[in-house]
Amino acid sequence: MILPQPPLPVESGEGWTGNASIPQWNFFGPDKFDVFHLRALFYLVTPKEVANLTGPNHNLSYAEEAHHVQDVFSDTIPVFMVLCLIEAVVSFIVTGRLFPVSDTITSWSAGLLSHMTKICVKTLDVGLYTWLFTHYRLTIIPIDTWWAWAAALLATDFGYYWFHRASHEINLFWAAHQVHHSSEEFNFSVALRQSVVSNFGAWVFYLPMALLGFTPATFLIHHQLNLLYQFWIHTSLIKNLGPLEWILNTPSHHRAHHGRNPLYIDINYGGVLIIWDRLFGTFIPENEKEPALYGLVGRLESHNAVWVQVLRLAEIRRRIAANTSLGDKISAALKGPRWRPGLPFFGLLDRTIPIAKKEEHPERKYQSKVPRWQKIYATIHFLTVMPWFLAMLRGYENHEPYSTSETLLTFVHMTISLANIGSVFDGRSWIPLTETARCAFLFLFFNFLPGLEDEYEYMRSIMRTVLLLSVFLWPVRHYLTTTSAHAATPANGPSVVTKVEKSK
Template identity: 40%
Template sequence: MAASFAEPQQALSVSQQLRLMFYTLTPKESSFRTVEEVPDYVDKATPLFITLILLEIVVKWIQKGSSARFNDSIACLSAGVLSRLPDVLSRSVELTTYIYVWENYRLCELPWDSPWTWYMTFLGVDFGYYWFHRMAHEINLLWVGHQVHHSSEDYNLFTALRQSVLQKYTSWIFYLPMALFIPPSVYAVHLQFNLLYQFWIHTEVIKNLGPLEFLLNTPSHHRVHHGRNRYCIDKNYGGTLIIWDRMFGTFAPENDKVVYGLTHPINSFELFKIQFHHSIYIWKTWWNTPGFCNKLSVMFKGPGWGPGKPRLGLLEDIPEITGKEVPFSPKLPNYLCVYAVTHFILMLGFYIDLFATKSTLSQVTILMRIGYIILTLTSIGFLMEQRPEAPILEIAHCSAFLTLHKLGCVKSYVALLSITYEVLFSLCIAFWGIQIMKHLVSSVAKH
């Protein structure tokens, strides 16, 4: 979720920041007259994201469970960063379309400060999310965006941040009926709360929540949703509540050990492949499928559909889980891990600064910063796969930074840091230039 919200007059307390992650702020604490008054709760939750991720890593280490894989974690964070970049340029499409319908077509206006309106919106947003989420699995064109979130073969809090840059451009449709009577300010609050609640359920640390399992979407229920075991397919779509799945026949309890990821893993940490590989698959399948009706079916039936198959495909076509599946994880030298983390953290600093200062920047500067961030994330993905093109791309990335730094498009407010950046990125260019020369000499020697 990302929208353009103004800062509230009063900052959130520590208690409120913690409770907003679990959908437990009261209507009195989270009701606002206008959209401009609604806090950017997602932005304010960032410190909690980091805290809970670190806590999960510590607990997994104590439990001697498998820790988060470096390459997959970076890929998840990269997807999360990319998914929010469009919101630097404009307000969230989910909120913009809702406001348009509200201002032009509303049938009545429920009071923004009524607890009844608050609870009705809670149910309405969660019901809309259930149907969007279900359709995102059952309609191939919608799956293009949502598959990004399922492409990780791990299941941890990093996975929660693995978001699609495309998904927000289709999800808004399922919430529009509420715009006929529910004020946008109330909707804007619950759209964020629904997303924040789903962060903490992406964990294997919490096993079972007892009686709450009947009513709420829990880590156990959501683990099933992320599984590629046959019993997990197309199950447990709920956001905050699991009652919709129980009502509409899409619920499955956690039984066998869940193996995570897509039914056909993509085996990549490259930013654009994670985001768009299914778009390319649909395009090729569409061209290779004969008949106009079949071509329409490629787009609007399930990802597993094929001529002669039912709408959602055949369960037998899904590879059986043997328990011996090993996640794609090419081993990286330690120096590359340190290098990738260093550049990711540097990029993250400029990413955070971009959101903090966007109102003072020109459109050209914003676009140049976005380009630098995308180039950084792409280059890191190539490095993690140790692609032969990685050194050339990394030289381009470091050169782009130095150019933007000279132009003042990315800058430090501390003079010493500016010098450090210039030295660091210059050394990186020299290092990768030497690596390219070594490779060329080696190739010539072999021939």
């Protein structure tokens, strides 16, 4: 879903319970850590609170009402950060293992790219939904009653079920959704590892709600609540929840969904509710004798969040080129990911193949072997990218959106930076050159990048210092490494042993 623009300051009117003026948005303000944002993670929001999220609703058209819907998802990002940190600490206490910082930053990088896309693109989905609702609705379902709240929850989750199922069973949709499944970890940060491309296709599955009479504002609010609920089910710390497992989607059900074991492939698609999977035959419970192994069936060996976004699209392109008939070319994109010429629509899947013992099928996790200093470097530079994302979000929420050129500049800067940071974790050979160029460019053109006003001058100073040091780091390190290598090489060339070792 692409969220609408945030509410604009307006006069207080009948039915509007908020303030007449909108306060300046503060990312880490105390209002972001109130009980409401915690309850929203569990869909524990009353119909009255849902109605209040539409902003001033007196004498507004349905399109204007949608335009004023509060962006609860963005408001909850600080809560995500804190919960990710708490989960990491608790997990370390319980298991003695830290989550890999490289995987965590890849997940957050993918989330930043996906969320920035929602800010940058036009609200096509909201516009079409509103047009369909305005011209072809059967009735108008109120937003502030309990029965309407329950109906909206069911309708939104039903739409999500079919979108999620299509995202696994249609190759083109899977090309986008595989981003979310690409992590070999399972924690809160994985919930944020989302696709950029999915932002453009999900809305189709919710259009029946417009025909039934759910207002655009109702759809936008419940869609946000549906996505917020799915954050907390991405954890290995919460086990079985008893009777709730029959109705709700839980961490146990979602662990099975993320498994790459044959038993767990293409199951448990519900967002908030698991009843759709039970009704349509796609439910399989988590099996304690076969723990889920996370990640893609075809191993992903990269922490580059940009490459993760497009790698499956590249695979589809290769499959289309490999087929000769037009029908097979179309099928390569629109049939199942396992489809091949001569196979059924969804391809073949044998769930009877067990992965019974980890020693027979060890849990593999991609970890590039780069020096610790390189991981620290990548982490620091990820933290220097975050302020530009927060600045764009701040302008968006304070009704001071960037110009088109500023938006594109920020998006390009963040995309290149996040791609490079992931490649630093991967230890790619081109990184010394590209990082030197990136840091030099950012240092020289720092003042042209929007978002960091005078009140953040201390942050400007820190970031300039980091960039300047990084400009010299890579050339100096290359020089020292080369000098050290020459010094260690005998005058008559490498020894016979060295030559033999290199040939292995």
